[in-house]
Amino acid sequence: DTGVSQDPRHKITKRGQNVTFRCDPISEHNRLYWYRQTLGQGPEFLTYFQNEAQLEKSRLLSDRFSAERPKGSFSTLEIQRTEQGDSAMYLCASSSGTGENIQYFGAGTRLSVL
């Protein structure tokens, strides 16, 4: 499968625990995006990388959230001290950064904070 892959698909955690999600973009895509989607809503932009540089962060991304893309390939999104309000689907997308720059999405990681 050469699409965007995310791991894990589902994560259940207790409030206050830390969680980390991984996203592997389409090979050679230099742009990577994280979005969050809650029930009944469209996705909301969280952050964006071009290669290894994090170029924009949404105000939605509180200090408890951190994202990295150390080698410009896969990315991780960590949430520290999770809260029930963090329960959502976390989506990753990648794009080539050239031409039409279409974003291709992974299946997402569904986080449930108990």
Added chain:
Amino acid sequence: AQSVSQHNHHVILSEAASLELGCNYSYGGTVNLFWYVQYPGQHLQLLLKYFSGDPLVKGIKGFEAEFIKSKFSFNLRKPSVQWSDTAEYFCAVNDRAGNNRKLIWGLGTSLAVNP
């Protein structure tokens, strides 16, 4: 700030009925427009897009959309829906002049097609 409004949150149709889903956006600059679809249990997939040129664009599975600049609209249409079109449909825009091209999304429309 950019925003996207989808008028219908839940639509129920019978097979062979015609479909039109409304999408309006709010933004003063030049935008790229998208419709994405999410079938049950699957990831978001691009249905069609408008960047420039002919304002009537055709996508996969018989879908089309028309960009009307004066109305800031990008409505999705299909003349005859099938049961397999049951899915969540999202309209999205991004700033063509912007560097990051982040997508701004509508709330989505849940379409259920009865056989």
